[in-house]
Amino acid sequence: MLILEYVDKLLNGDRRACARLISIVENDEEEAKNIIKEIYKYTGKAHVIGITGPPGGGKSTLTDKLAKELRNRGKTVGIVAIDPTSPFTGGSILGDRIRMQDLATDPGVFIRSMGTRGCLGGLSKATQSAVKILDVYGADYIIIETVGVGQSEIDIVKTADTIVMVMVPGLGDDIQAIKAGVMEIGDIFAINKSDLDGANRTAAEVKAMLDMGPRKDRRPPIVQVVASLNKGTSELLDEIINHMEYLKSSGELKKRREDNIKTEIIKLIETEVMKRVLEKSQTNHALEKVTASVANRKMDPFSACESIIKLFSDNI
Incomplete structure (x- = not known):
């Protein structure tokens, strides 16, 4: 076809x-x-929600419960669950889809598991394209659940409208959020497994970290939930909807999406330029020649880069 x-x-x-x-x-x-x-x-209609946070935080269970709450409110849902890649098939291990089996039979929910295939940052290379397809398909909300890689898991910023940072008490660090870049990306902080000891302390630590961070027009709310018992899910969804209303009324949605589009375009340019340089280098071995020169200390890496760019600039 x-x-x-x-x-x-x-x-x-x-x-x-x-x-x-x-x-x-x-x-x-x-x-x-x-x-x-x-x-x-035809894209741009869906509200894209990113569910991110450290491994073991209950992201899949929370995604499952949020999707069910959205369905209870008459909304259609697309879910992109980023799983680790199988070393044998190159596909996703499908752990998240297994945990959402009862959603899979709901005609108002579309679930897709995607393997990272070596991509860092918690997302699959095809995630943005999959989100666009689900948007056109008619999903009112699209939930992206990242793979859970902790500190490097910030690529979700380039794709989602609302980012829910999932935290849990008792994972080792006093607070998992004290990692480069992580505190800055959360629009809402969900303290999951709040029936465990230390949940209130974790919430207080998140609040303290937010107080120390750069002042924002909108302070990220902190919601305590127990996803396995479906406690606090409705309140969390209310905060997600409130965040979208804030984005629209403040003009931040337009700015955020334009920033994401700019980042996407730059990434595509980088990929295309790299592809063309490597393709042409295979015929004249330019890359191998400058590599040897750098290895022999006859040229530095910056000069090598400049020579490659100059060589191919007319054709890029």
Whole structure:
């Protein structure tokens, strides 16, 4: 079936077309470009929520309960669950989908597990494309659950409108948030497993860290939840909805999405330039030559970079 036929079916809410298009963007870079070119004008309607935090924080359970609460409120949901990559197949291990089995039969919920395939930052390379496809498919809310890699898990900022940072008491550090970049990315802090000892202390530590951080127009709320018992989920969802209302009324949504688009474009340019340089270097061995010069201390890395860019600048 041609890509245009899949896109037509996607616009009509066809579930199989949605699944097929996401598979294509995961596995075929050139076809992924064509798909996004066709559907992009229909995107931008969904509220994209990022669920992030350290491993063992209960992100999957919280995602499951948030999706059910959204369904109770009559909303459709797309879920992109980023899983570790299988060393044997290159696909995702599917742990998150197993934990959300009862959601999988709900026609108003679309769940997709994606392997990281070596990408750092907690997301899969195809995550942004999958989000766009789910947006066009008609999901009112799209939840991205990151893989849980702690301190490097900040790529979600470039994709989500609202970021929920999930914390739990008793994971070792006094507070897992005291890691570079992590405190800054949370729009809402969810203290999960709040029935455990130390939950109030963790909430107080998060509050103290926020007080020490840069002053913001909107202070991130702290919500204590017990996802396994579905306690506090409704209150958390209310805060997520309130955050979107704030983004819209303050003009921050437009700015945030424009910043994310700019970052995406720059990343695409970097990827395309690198691809072209490597392709052309294979024919004239320019990269190998400057590598040898740098290794022999006849050239420094910065001069080598400049020579490569100059060599290919007319063709990039």
